């Protein structure tokens with residue numbers, strides 16, 4: 001064995017790597033070396049032995065393609081409890097008749113069991129980082145239990161703690177469930193602060209503030225959330241302008257549009273992420289771009305609830321960082337490959353231009369742009385980045401002939417094509433199975449919680465074999 005060469009903990013070699021690094025975006029017959037939780041080298045497979053004496057583990061991924069681990073920049077894992085219920089309702093009745101009663105009845109144990117299953121579901125389909133906006137229940141123990149569940153299955157992420165505060169006029173007009181508005185603004189901030197301290201910046205799973213919606217969170221509390229995020233040098237998220245009626249309600253209460261209001265309060269900057277961001281006017285888009293704010297496109301959920309189509313082209317032109325998310329797992333699941341395909345074709349329809357998007361663009365949104373929003377060194381496979389990688393098998397008949405693997409990744413890949421997933425330098429999914437938890441038990445625990453919850457929330461009427469169209 002040659003002497004003097006460094007050791008690596010983990011080397012993948014033989015397949016192609018889509019790096020998302022503009023300097024070297026696609027490497028055929030590639031290899032990548034990891035030490036600890038960091039990528040220390042990336043290059044050609046036939047060169048790797050010249051650089052490393054030995055690796056603790058070497059994986060041959062010939063015939064497969066590696067991408068940066070996908071980043072689901074905005075979702076709600078606990079909503080998996082109500083999966084398949086509420087179909088056909090638009091956002092307001094969907095919230096009032098389904099999601100709010102469900103949310104008001106979830107126990108801490110339900111939430112943790114469901115997040116464990118949903119986070120595992122994400123990992124198995126190639127997602128290595130999740131921003132989970134958890135809004136039921138939101139006590140300190142549950143938020144930290146959710147963070148623990150994510151860490152247990154091995155996913156990187158953020159628990160964006162859902163903040164309601166006192167009921168305000170916007171909440172009443174949204175017909176929000178009063179049971180969820182249980183804490184004062186001071187209590188909300190205190191609980192969030194305690195959670196942030198328990199799961200601080202830089203750990204595998206962080207906690208961020210998430211005042212739930214610009215429409216129904218107290219304005220002073222919105223500003224305080226911005227200050228809290230700045231104090232700990234974190235990002236923060238809020239739902240904003242998802243449906244047209246939300247903008248109408250906000251304007252009727254405050255006299256200005258929501259993003260304009262954020263700008264006027266001085267809290268629109270590169271720390272804020274607005275989930276959905278569909279109904280902005282031209283002035284708001286300019287302000288978002290100038291602030292270098294982040295907006296999350298949730299294309300499948302937006303179609304499901306008929307909310308509208310995010311103006312991707314204008315937002316990107318203005319300089320907004322647009323990342324991708326699955327959002328409501330009750331409606332649309334947690335498959336980021338589906339979100340990429342949907343974003344790719346939906347935006348073409350919006351602009352009636354087939355070149356409005358490309359596979360490369362939506363893959364960038366699902367990786368690099370998410371990393372920028374997260375303020376972490378993830379989303380690009382390059383030396384010095386955190387080792388979060390997903391290996392996809394494009395050998396299936398549904399990909400053949402795979403002339404352009406990048407197009408297969410966004411147009412024909414299914415979550416079940418994912419073979420291996422590495423998070424923070426650890427192989428957490430191997431040959432399509434978790435290396436960390438008993439998958440069957442994780443699923444059974446969630447099923448039991450879900451059945452009991454539907455009974456408790458008295459939404460059994462939504463469980464129907466067939467609803468006549």
Ligand SMILES: [Zn+2]
Pocket residue numbers: 074075076133239275327328
């Ligand atoms: Zn959401």
